[in-house]
Amino acid sequence: MNEILLCALTALSRPIVGNLLDMPTVRPWEKYRDWCQTYNSDIVYLDLPMQPTLVLGSAKAAIDLFDKRSNLWSDRTRSIILELMTWDFNIAFMPYNAKWRAHRRMFHQEFHQGVVNKYCPVQRDYARTFLSWILKSPADTRKHVRQMVTAIIFYITYGKRITGMNDKAVAVAQIAFEGLSAGAIPGLSWLEYFPLARHIPSWVPGTSSKKLAEHFLPYVVDMRDKPYEETKEALDKGTAPPSLTASLIERNREKYDGTDEAEMYDGIARNVAGIAYAAGADTTTASSEAFLLAMAMFPDAQKKAQAELDRVVGPNRLPEFEDIENMPYIRATVMETSRWLPVVPFGVPHAVIADDVYNGYHIPKGTAAIPNVWGMLHDPEDYPDPERFFPDRFIGEDGQINPTVRDPSTIAFGFGRRLCLGKPFSNNTLSIFIASVLHVFDIAAAVDASGKSEELSAEMSGGLIAQIRDVPTGLKPRSETAAALIAKFATEIEMT
Numbered sequence: 001m002n003e004i005l006l007c008a009l010t011a012l013s014r015p016i017v018g019n020l021l022d023m024p025t026v027r028p029w030e031k032y033r034d035w036c037q038t039y040n041s042d043i044v045y046l047d048l049p050m051q052p053t054l055v056l057g058s059a060k061a062a063i064d065l066f067d068k069r070s071n072l073w074s075d076r077t078r079s080i081i082l083e084l085m086t087w088d089f090n091i092a093f094m095p096y097n098a099k100w101r102a103h104r105r106m107f108h109q110e111f112h113q114g115v116v117n118k119y120c121p122v123q124r125d126y127a128r129t130f131l132s133w134i135l136k137s138p139a140d141t142r143k144h145v146r147q148m149v150t151a152i153i154f155y156i157t158y159g160k161r162i163t164g165m166n167d168k169a170v171a172v173a174q175i176a177f178e179g180l181s182a183g184a185i186p187g188l189s190w191l192e193y194f195p196l197a198r199h200i201p202s203w204v205p206g207t208s209s210k211k212l213a214e215h216f217l218p219y220v221v222d223m224r225d226k227p228y229e230e231t232k233e234a235l236d237k238g239t240a241p242p243s244l245t246a247s248l249i250e251r252n253r254e255k256y257d258g259t260d261e262a263e264m265y266d267g268i269a270r271n272v273a274g275i276a277y278a279a280g281a282d283t284t285t286a287s288s289e290a291f292l293l294a295m296a297m298f299p300d301a302q303k304k305a306q307a308e309l310d311r312v313v314g315p316n317r318l319p320e321f322e323d324i325e326n327m328p329y330i331r332a333t334v335m336e337t338s339r340w341l342p343v344v345p346f347g348v349p350h351a352v353i354a355d356d357v358y359n360g361y362h363i364p365k366g367t368a369a370i371p372n373v374w375g376m377l378h379d380p381e382d383y384p385d386p387e388r389f390f391p392d393r394f395i396g397e398d399g400q401i402n403p404t405v406r407d408p409s410t411i412a413f414g415f416g417r418r419l420c421l422g423k424p425f426s427n428n429t430l431s432i433f434i435a436s437v438l439h440v441f442d443i444a445a446a447v448d449a450s451g452k453s454e455e456l457s458a459e460m461s462g463g464l465i466a467q468i469r470d471v472p473t474g475l476k477p478r479s480e481t482a483a484a485l486i487a488k489f490a491t492e493i494e495m496t
C-alpha cells in the first residue's frame, strides 16, 4: 500500500505552498478534468498547505467513496472565508455532526419526495406567469427566469409575493449569493490555509479575501434573518400568510416553548428557511437558463419535445404536472439539462473523518475530495459526444427512459448522506418550466434589425454555482392559439 497518495502533480509542488498556486480559479472543472487525463487517474492528489485534497475524476470514484463509504466520507472542510461571511449557517457547509443532522432532519421534513407535491400549484402558476412576462418582453428573458425561480421559493418559504427583482429582500440575497460563489472556490484564499490570518486587520495589504468577506457579511445576515423575523412578527399579529416558515415557527412553539431547546430550534428553523432560498434560487435559475440555451442551440431536440407536447397535451390547454409522467422526452430533456451544463460543476467537496485506503492509496483523515461533476457528466464513455445536447441518449427502444444509461441527477445533485435536499423540489420546478415554455414558445437566438443573430455559446463561468454566459432572448409564441392560451391564463391569475 502507498503510504502517501502519489500523483505527478506533487512534482510541481513548491515548499510551504505546495500546489496552492496551481489551483485554478477560472472554470476549475476543466483543469480538474485535464489533470485526471494527463495523469491517467480518476483520483489526483493536491498538496495544499494544511488541507490534503483529492480531485475525483470519475463517477465510480465518487460513488465508491461518498456513497459506499458514506459513514466515513460525509464531512466538510472548514471554510474560513465562508465563516467570516456567516455563510456557515448553510447546512451544505456544516461539518458532519449532530447540528448538521438536526438541520437536515428539519429541512427534509419540508422537501422530501413525499411532500413536495404540495408546492406544485405554486410552481405551475409561476411557470405560467413566466410565459406571460415573456410574451410582453422577451428581451428580458434572463430577468424573468430569475424572477420566476425566486418568486416560487420566496412564496413557498415566507408566503410573500416578491414585487420584482428590485424587491429589497431579493436584492440583498443577490449580493449575499455573489459572496457565496466567490468564496467557495477551493484554494481561492490564503485565509483557508492559514486560519490565524483571520485575525489580521483587513486593511493590511494581502488580506483581500478578508475584505471580500467583510463586504458580504451584512448581506448574508440580512438575508438569513430579516424575512424570518418579519414572519415571526406577522404570526404574533395574526397576519402571517401560510408558509413553510410560519409552520416551522408554529410547530416549534408548540413543541419547545418554555423548554431549554426553544432557542436552538428557533435558530434551526431560521437557518432552514434561509437555506431553502440560498440553496435553491441560484441553482435552479442557472439550470433553467441552461435549458433555454440548449433549445436555441439544438433545435432538433426542441422540435422533438414540442411534438411530444402536441401529442400529449394538445393545443387547447397548458401542461399540468400529471402530463409529465406521460412525456418521456420532456423528462429526458430535464435529465440532459442537468448533464449538459451542470450548474454545481465541481459539487461540494466531502471530507473523510478517519484514515482510509482507496485503490491501494492511503488517504489521511481530514482529506477533502472535490467531485468533478462536470467532468463526470462529460465523460464520453457514459455519454458519447458529450458536448451535444441530446435527450435521445436517455430514451430506450421502447420510447421510454432507458434505465441502463446513468441518470445524470445521480451525480449533479451530489452523493451519499450529503445528497442535495432540494432535488425533488428542483426537479418539479424544472419539469413544469420546461414543459410550459416549450408548449407555447419557439426558443431561438434573437435577431436584431440588421439581421444579426445574438451570439450563443455553451460557456459557463463562476465558482460554486456556475453562471451561464448566454441566454437566448428570441422567444416567440408558436401560434396564435399558443399566445391566446398565455393571455387567458394571465387574465385568470394576477401574480407579480
Ligand code: HEM
Pocket: 091, 092, 093, 094, 104, 107, 111, 275, 276, 277, 279, 280, 281, 283, 284, 287, 343, 344, 347, 348, 349, 350, 412, 413, 414, 415, 416, 417, 418, 419, 420, 421, 422, 423, 425, 426
Ligand atoms: C438545479 C438545482 C440544484 C442542484 C444542481 C443542486 C446541487 C447540489 C449539490 C451538488 C449539493 C452538494 C451535495 C454533496 O455534498 O454531495 C447540494 C446540496 C444541497 N442542496 Fe442542492 N441543488 C439544487 C437545488 C436545490 C434546491 C432547490 C434546494 C432547496 C430547496 C437545495 C438544497 C440543498 C441543501 C440543503 C444542500 C445541503 C445538503 C447537505 O450538505 O447535507 N438544492 N445541492
